Amino acid sequence: MSLANLKLAAEVRAILTDLGVKAETLTGGSLAVRSPITGETIANLHEISAAATDEAIAKAHAAFLEWRMIPAPKRGELIRLLGEELRTHKDALGKLVSIEVGKVTSEGLGEVQEMIDICDFAVGLSRQLYGLTIATERADHRMMETWHPLGVTGIISAFNFPVAVWSWNASLALVCGNSIVWKPSEKTPLTAIATQAILEKAIARYVADGGVVPPSLATLLIGGRDVGEALVDNAKVALVSATGSTAMGRKVGPKVAARFGRSILELGGNNAAIVGPTADLDITLRGVAFSAMGTAGQRCTTLRRLFVHDSVYDQLVPGLIKAYGSVSIGSPLQSGTLVGPLIDKGAFDRMQQALEAAKAAGGKVHGGERQLADEAGDAYYVRPALVEMPEQSGPMVDETFAPILYVVKYSNFDTALALNNDVPQGLSSSIFTNDMREMEAFVSDRGSDCGIANVNLGPSGAEIGGAFGGEKETGGGRESGSDAWKAYMRRATNTINYGRTLPLAQGVKFDL
């Protein structure tokens, strides 16, 4: 079907009203929401003010004081129901992700699956918020570590994973006994409204089953930058978990730190892969293609830099250029499409600027041209670009949120490893090799300096079970699996004397 014939606004209305969202929510407001598939406006939402944000946070804090008293496994039951509701509404929410972000169908559904997975994880976690028992130096004493709910958790999410990243934070925060306040990207508020409606269904079932949920346990704030700022500055928000650009993190991090709040920052990535002489080139080609072109290059984990050993360069790179030339680009709703649109004109302009800068730095550009402009003038489809670079320089050391893969030839493994690390960002990385020494060196202390380091797969598409995040300008935060939950709780060390004397630590005497 041609892009012009899609009835996206009507589809969006149908999906949201089916989820219980009132029709008037979607019209008459100041925030115009567009679909990158056609560029058309699909809703006009009402925005909340900064003053109303502070009121909402005060209510969220009151909710926290009650929710923290509910036993953790019972809090987990709410997340179990959320996972069930997400399963029920997976197709609808996945489609909305496709319409609002431009993800191809399987990636839209994959995003919802990621939400379901983290709910399952968080349900198990609700019985595993373990603390240690620690050996003490004093007789008849016991020392232990306990974990307690922290407070209001503020979630600032980006357009590219508009709901999965919320779910990583929300499911953990709620299980940990916190209330949540969510400021989604202004580019993707509809998926947030849908998700909130799905959460409200879970809450209604929980309450019908006899559970207690304080009002304002989970608040959605649709608004602009002033709303985000109010959230960041409000001392009642104990933890701000923010996903977005490094420029955003540079503002948010110091502001939260200045009031001694906590933050989890998940910022830019400039992810690389190394292809060694022994690499399985079939797996490499597939792994590179998915992680560099998938999601139209708009994942934090997208592969942006590729270092190819000179002995396999001529076997791999022509095949990649061919894949770039033939990959199917178009409506993400159409089956068979692998690359959907960029989010907006700004993303397209930044991509073109980066390609010009790459040419100026001696790069040979394959692809990168605009597509389908005659069908939809306000939508920005591009052929992904592969750029052969003489060395790592120019725009290659910056993150451009678009499908550009810079390729550099290398001859020495240590040089490639140094290049992998020689950028300001440190999110994800990978190596394709069957050489055990290269593989182990890459994941060792002297290897990749990123939060994610993979072997024989690309840097994108992580599962929820591991901690997600990265170093340096990526911000240092960790979300999702492993022990990332600890950032959502406060830790106390308790020492208990069950004896009849008072021995002091370090042998100190204080005899009255």
Ligand code: UN1
């Ligand atoms: C992001 O791009 O912000 O690892 C998150 C991945 C996804 C999450 C990406 N599971 O690519």
